[in-house]
Amino acid sequence: MREIDAKIITETVAQMCIDANNILPDDLCELIDDCSKKESCPLAASIFDDMKNNISAARQMNIPVCQDCGMAVVFAEIGQDVHINGASFEDAVNAGVAKGYTEGYLRCSVVSDPLKRVNTGNNTPAVIHTRIVPGDKIKLTVAPKGFGSENMSNLKMFTPSASRQDIIEYVADCVRRAGSNPCPPLVVGVGIGGDFEYSALLAKKALCRSVSLRNPDPDYALLESEMLDAVNKTNIGAQGFGGDITALAVNIETYATHIAGLPVAVNMGCHVTRHTEKLI
Numbered sequence: 001m002r003e004i005d006a007k008i009i010t011e012t013v014a015q016m017c018i019d020a021n022n023i024l025p026d027d028l029c030e031l032i033d034d035c036s037k038k039e040s041c042p043l044a045a046s047i048f049d050d051m052k053n054n055i056s057a058a059r060q061m062n063i064p065v066c067q068d069c070g071m072a073v074v075f076a077e078i079g080q081d082v083h084i085n086g087a088s089f090e091d092a093v094n095a096g097v098a099k100g101y102t103e104g105y106l107r108c109s110v111v112s113d114p115l116k117r118v119n120t121g122n123n124t125p126a127v128i129h130t131r132i133v134p135g136d137k138i139k140l141t142v143a144p145k146g147f148g149s150e151n152m153s154n155l156k157m158f159t160p161s162a163s164r165q166d167i168i169e170y171v172a173d174c175v176r177r178a179g180s181n182p183c184p185p186l187v188v189g190v191g192i193g194g195d196f197e198y199s200a201l202l203a204k205k206a207l208c209r210s211v212s213l214r215n216p217d218p219d220y221a222l223l224e225s226e227m228l229d230a231v232n233k234t235n236i237g238a239q240g241f242g243g244d245i246t247a248l249a250v251n252i253e254t255y256a257t258h259i260a261g262l263p264v265a266v267n268m269g270c271h272v273t274r275h276t277e278k279l280i
C-alpha cells in the first residue's frame with residue numbers, strides 16, 4: 001500500500017487550477033493556429049488573430065486566458081493500492097481548488113446553492129469524478145469549465161432506430177441553436193451510449209481528450225470527421241461572425257448501452273477548452 005499525504009493532492013490541484021486557466025494545451029493552440037490559416041472570411045480570420053494574441057499574452061503574463069475561470073471539474077483515477085493520509089480525497093481536492101483560485105487570482109464563479117445563489121468565494125466545491133483503478137498512483141485531470149459553453153450543452157435519448165445521419169444532424173443542430181453563446185470556434189464533446197447520466201459524463205470526458213487524437217475506432221473517427229463537417233457547414237464562425245471554422249474538433253466517447261436506447265449527449269466546449277493532467 002502506498003501512502004500519499006493529502007497535502008500533496010491539495011498542492012497539486014492548486015497548481016493545476018492555475019496552469020489550466022493560464023496555459024492552453026499545446027495541441028489546442030496548434031489547432032487554432034492551423035484553422036486560422038484555413039479561414040477564408042477576413043473578419044473571422046481577424047478574430048482568430050485576436051484569440052491567438054490573447055492566448056499567448058495569457059501564457060507570457062501568467063494570467064487567465066478568459067475572465068470566466070470556470071467551475072473546477074476534476075477527474076481522478078485512484079489506484080486501489082493508495083492510502084491517503086490526513087484528509088479525505090474530496091476535502092484535499094476542494095482545498096486545492098480554493099488555494100489555486102484565491103492565490104492564482106482566478107475568478108470565483110461557484111454559488112453554494114443553485115436557487116439561493118450565494119458565491120462561495122473560493123470556487124468550491126469542485127465537481128469530482130473518481131474511478132478506482134489498479135496500481136498505486138493517482139491520475140488527476142483538472143478541467144475548468146466556463147458556463148457560456150456549458151449552458152449550450154444538450155442531451156437526447158434517441159431510440160435505436162435513429163440513423164447515423166439523425167445523430168450527425170442533432171449535433172449540428174445543437175451547435176446551430178447555440179450560435180455565438182459558447183464562444184466558437186468550439187471543441188464539441190459527444191457522448192454516445194451508457195444511460196442518461198453516463199452519456200453526459202462521456203461527453204465531458206471527450207472534452208478532456210487531446211484535440212489531436214481521433215477516436216481509436218476507425219468508424220467513430222470517421223463519425224467525428226462527418227460531425228465536424230456538418231458543424232462547420234452551419235457557418236457560425238469564430239465568435240458567431242460567420243466563417244468556415246465553427247468547430248476545431250469533435251471528440252466522441254462511447255460506452256455500451258441498453259437494447260432499447262441510444263443516449264447522445266453534447267457537451268459544448270469553447271475555444272478555451274482547458275484541461276491539464278498529472279500523475280502523483
Ligand code: SF4
Nearest residue numbers: 066146148149183270
Ligand atoms: S464560453 Fe469559454 S471563452 Fe466564452 S466566456 Fe466562457 S470560458 Fe470564456
